[in-house]
Amino acid sequence: MRIKRTLGKLSIPLLSILIAMLAGSAVILVCGYSPGAAYSSLLRGAFGSFRSCMGTFEKCVPLIFCGLAAMAAFKSGIFNIGLEGQVVVGAIAYILTGLKIQFLPLPLHVLVCSIFAMLAGGLWAMIAGAMKVYCRANEVVSTIMLNYIALNLAEYLFSGPFMAEGTIPQSEALETSKLLLPVWEGSKITWAFVIACSMILFMGIFYRYTVTGYNMIAAGDNYKAAEAGGIRMNQTRLLSMAMSGGIAGIAGGLLVAATYGRYVIGMSSGYGFDGMAIAVLGQNSAAGVFLSSILFGGLRTGSLSMAMFEGIPSELVSILQGLIILTVSAPLLIKSFRIKSRGKKQ
Amino acid sequence: MVHLLETKKLTKVFGDFTANKDVDFWCDEGKVTSLLGENGAGKTTLMNTIYGLYQPDGGEIVFDGKAVHFKSPRDAIACEIQMVHQHFMLIDEFTVAENVVMGNEPVKRGLFHTKEARRRVLEISDAYHFGIDPALRVSDLSVGEKQKVEIIKALYHGARLLILDEPTAVLTPQETEGLFQVIRRLKSSGKSIIIITHKLHETMEIADEIFVLRHGVMGGHVKKEETDPYKLTCMMVDHQPREFKKETLMPGETALHIEELDYVREDGSKALDCLSLDVHSREIYGIAGIEGNGQLELLEVISGILKGWTGQLEVLGEDISGRTTRQIVESGAAFIHSDRMERGLLLGQDAAMNAALGNQYSDLVTSKHKIDYKKIDRMLEEIFEKYQVSPRNKALPLKNFSGGNQQKMIIGREFYRNPRLAVIAHPTRGVDIGVCEIIHESILELKRQGAAILLITADFDELFRLSDRIGVIYEGHMVTEDIAEAFTPTKLGFYMGGGRENED
């Protein structure tokens, strides 16, 4: 019975991916490429070898955090489209703090910088959150505006006052001793991946067992009923926004600490929307976010090899991601697909 | 004689639930035909299928001697059939004229001809003595007036057959009589009318032909002259309605004390106006009133949802000004709001999540501040058993439960914590008679256990069956109050419509 239910829950995301891939094939053809070549090179690039699998898992880290951040907002009924901006300010906070306290040992360094990253992301999200709660300003537009402001801010800081020597607009690099290192020699999986997995567990427990988590789910399902049930909407909304932004901020921090070692302008690109797609595909559950992040990580890694070996531009993958978001957003589409396929079987 | 409209063995199925089965129904031109049945019997489904909102799964519909197939209301409307729905199909922000003529708007040089629209509406309104001003916004009208607008709309678009779905549900006895006069006028001008209702006495008064629907199946057909309320009741229900013994217990201390409560809405209108009442433990105080006279605000003020009220308000002896909903609930109060979909349920969540709503801060559902699913399970078992909830599926999202079962879940979870004060609004709205009895029994049991109950309802049967004392609310103020036996439906209707004592 339980297995049947889990399969049932999985069928929606799986079907969405299938439908998106079918639609994607049409788009790929129109653009003049071969769907077969595209998909096979994607698959090979993502999971084809041990090395590529490692690469996929490495790419997963910011995706997991962004997915969790999006999930935290969605579950509470909030549309936080400003994830990218929160990632950016989180990264800014991490690198600027990190450069100042390099005398600390690694674990402490990571901890302190992550806290700052989380606070930065949380506060950035809270701007939109407070506007929503106190001015009834719609959070979709305000978070997007904050995205652009954050991106401009980063560009200013790292081609200006905090720019490293040289011609590339980027920050100074952290010492290698302060970076999150691979778990074992030669692997690409860093401790950041471990942190990400713990975050997944934490979020799963948070929503299932804590009263605050319950309140957020109730608020997201029906805020009027939640209100009648004793839940304070203002507090809950602000907290959810802060949580969402904070998790995204950590994503930004880990981009600095594990992936790039510094702030590189443009490094946050796309993670925000990917996070949303991951949360939606993962049906707003921690386990779902984990699985979807692996898929999207695979798409990212695979897209690079697709570009290299087949000459198909990697941006094609973002079309696929958009299609997945579209199909997942439409429950009836999937239902009618299921009914059609069942009808054929009979 | 050829009937104007006839259904032959009409069947409508939703999934594995059969709403109508082999229903034979007809109505004649120039007559008033009543479709009588309890809540959930399938009356609205039958009419919606006739009107083209649903497609029949079996049987056929014959109009004016010819078989018809209405794919949508457009086709029914083309045959001059008009339906006035139970929930008004009106745009509050628009004027009466705009609402009535939409779909057949008079135009002048391509632009909407407001003057002509208003003239046409006034013409119909005068012909039937409605007295409606077409330039008014619908949001400014009373419920009775809105219903008249719906009828004007039906007549404007050319109705030969009017289907009225539960037209008296929201009317006072006086307004109901007014409606019946309108129906008689319509009849004398040659219109045919079908009334869907669950009210026996009104059927007896206005209908020529009566059809009784029971559990989706046609229970029987009689002419008014050939029947009486008792016979109709037997046709409507399976069993003898249970005799409710209303015990009058010794009232205890004051559990709810309201004195000169004022509340002003955002738009400046006064929802509650110097309202005072007291409810004691072991007593049920029923509030009668037309919807929109402050009942909603009263409930939301007492439950802590609305702030910014003035006056004195004590729940279980404690002043609640400045308190949150959580604190009020924790002090021993339970609330059942009138709109269960809006205020009562997390429709996308399963039974466990819903059972925890309102209880999530108490140790009924938590252990050491963590949600305890074992405790919730036990609670659900008890609720499922006591209230006969079906299906007993703990994983099913609440939106897939029927209205009656949803209501049982809400009452079950609120009463589970043995409240000392329960404020209950419309507990059996849209719920069939079997469930009705279960809910009423549980309310009476709560009273026996010593709770104080404030009951807000529009159903007179329910009001008289349960209440020890009754008060009438009008424009945010309690205009009268007495023991239940001192009132009759007519007297209640008088006060509900704004009558004052010295105007008798």
Place this chain on the structure above:
Amino acid sequence: MNTILNIIASSIRMSIPLGYASIAGAISEFSGIVALGLEGFMTIGAFSGVLGAYYFGNAWIGVLTAGAVGALYALIFGVFCIKYQSNQVVAGVGMNIIAEGLVYVLMIGIFGSKGKSEMVDSLSVIHIPVIKDIPVLNVLLSGYSGLAYLLAAVAVLSWVVIYKMPVGIRLRATGINDKVVDSLGLRSNLIKYISVMVCGALSALGGVFLSLSQLNFYSKDMVAGRGYIALAIFVFAKKNPMYCVWISVLFGLTETIQLRMQAFPIPTQFLSMIPYLCTLLMLLFAAKNFKIRRKEHV
């Protein structure tokens, strides 16, 4: 004095894309469809306009192409929202992502470049016969691209249609309660489809103004969030097309100021922030109106 006139004229010029997009969004919102895909529609419009001009050598054909493609792209969005009952916010974001990726891939495929397309025929500026010789008025009223004058016509026309014609009554009713519209025997779904397509076409026109009027090529990220700013604009304007135009001009003013202040020693990035900060300010004062319609249960 001359400078003030020039600033006003420049503000009007800068406001055109926002004007189109905000009216487009308002129309969609009137029918009850949340207009989150505006950014994507504008992007698609800007790019397909360039394609049209590229293949047919004429800017106005580019404009027609943009309108047609915009309407079709919006139709897809409409199908998801209306037929498949999608969560409109999520679907809108999806459409924007697809648009961005699609345009990028096509750019590489057709023009072989990641950043800019080729130069194409652009819309010429129109000088109105008599007015162009009147001082003051000639700066304010003459010398704009054809699309600008078209916007004025669109604004007036949509105002008349929405508030003064039966079609407008039905449109507004659909957005408030589509069941009422259906119960009258009208087709609320058809109304929604049409308004979504009109939304797509108009926002595409806003986009194509950027690529064929202000410039004569398409460049990556040229829409730069205007689709989202337009959302805030029509909310603030209470969906009234005439107010949309005026508020867009105010935004055009901020863009003009941004350009002019580049001479000052303020970092360009802070100047770029101005429109977004203004939007935030506007949201603070708009309040009340916008409620994202999440899918109601049942």
